[in-house]
Amino acid sequence: MNSKRSRLVKLLVIAIACFSLVFLLPQFPSFPTSPTSPSSKLPNLQPHPLPQSLAKAELQNDAGDYFSQVKATAVGYLVWSKFPLKIYLEQPKSFSDSAGNLRFQQWVAAVREAITEWNNYLPLVETENSELADILITRSQVDREIELDAETGLYKIPRTITAQTTYDFYLSSDTPPILSHQMKVQISPDLGKHATLATARHELGHALGIWGHSDRETDALYFSQVSDPPAISLRDINTLKKIYQQPTRLGWAIEN
Numbered sequence: 001m002n003s004k005r006s007r008l009v010k011l012l013v014i015a016i017a018c019f020s021l022v023f024l025l026p027q028f029p030s031f032p033t034s035p036t037s038p039s040s041k042l043p044n045l046q047p048h049p050l051p052q053s054l055a056k057a058e059l060q061n062d063a064g065d066y067f068s069q070v071k072a073t074a075v076g077y078l079v080w081s082k083f084p085l086k087i088y089l090e091q092p093k094s095f096s097d098s099a100g101n102l103r104f105q106q107w108v109a110a111v112r113e114a115i116t117e118w119n120n121y122l123p124l125v126e127t128e129n130s131e132l133a134d135i136l137i138t139r140s141q142v143d144r145e146i147e148l149d150a151e152t153g154l155y156k157i158p159r160t161i162t163a164q165t166t167y168d169f170y171l172s173s174d175t176p177p178i179l180s181h182q183m184k185v186q187i188s189p190d191l192g193k194h195a196t197l198a199t200a201r202h203e204l205g206h207a208l209g210i211w212g213h214s215d216r217e218t219d220a221l222y223f224s225q226v227s228d229p230p231a232i233s234l235r236d237i238n239t240l241k242k243i244y245q246q247p248t249r250l251g252w253a254i255e256n
């Protein structure tokens with residue numbers, strides 16, 4: 001089977017690092033104006049129809065939202081439009097019952113629980129083919145990047161980052177090509193079961209389009225780790241629903 005990304009054009013990769021001591025929201029670089037040829041044009045910003053599962057979720061106005069904290073990218077909001085979304089989840093390489101393998105299986109089970117929770121709001125399916133995945137979830141350590149603060153001349157060294165979500169854009173192999181994105185989620189192997197679930201829930205929120213953080217610790221997308229992590233909140237869903245009503249260039253065809 002041909003990969004749907006046979007014409008993959010990796011335009012840029014942006015990361016959101018969570019739970020780090022020095023919290024750095026990414027700066028969005030300017031977007032290349034001609035990803036295919038000089039004559040092709042990025043799709044216009046337009047909203048997609050609201051996914052049914054989200055439309056069904058009653059907007060709880062009194063609960064509020066944190067939409068103002070969500071960043072649009074150079075191509076608009078990170079809205080998915082082709083459902084169900086395909087998620088590739090890293091699996092243990094062997095079936096041994098070693099302690100390491102059991103821990104890996106526990107990690108998979110916790111991440112799956114988070115997928116099941118979000119599936120109530122946006123349709124998600126697992127795929128074993130990483131090439132076809134919209135969202136890739138891997139069990140790996142996140143590299144810490146040391147940054148120089150230009151103002152103070154000091155280096156900022158982040159605390160251990162337990163997870164990270166990044167995205168990149170590509171053009172699909174459809175005719176005409178569709179401006180698409182892929183999300184990569186890395187989750188540390190060193191977290192307990194409960195923390196793995198909370199982290200996966202939080203990172204999946206980013207992968208589904210909540211590109212920002214809540215300032216309330218009762219939301220799954222709260223910017224910091226808490227001792228008693230909350231479930232997906234009404235504010236999380238209100239925010240997600242607003243995002244899916246915004247215009248985006250993603251999911252629309254490139255014009256020639």
Ligand SMILES: [Zn+2]
Nearest residue numbers: 017018019202
């Ligand atoms: Zn985060």
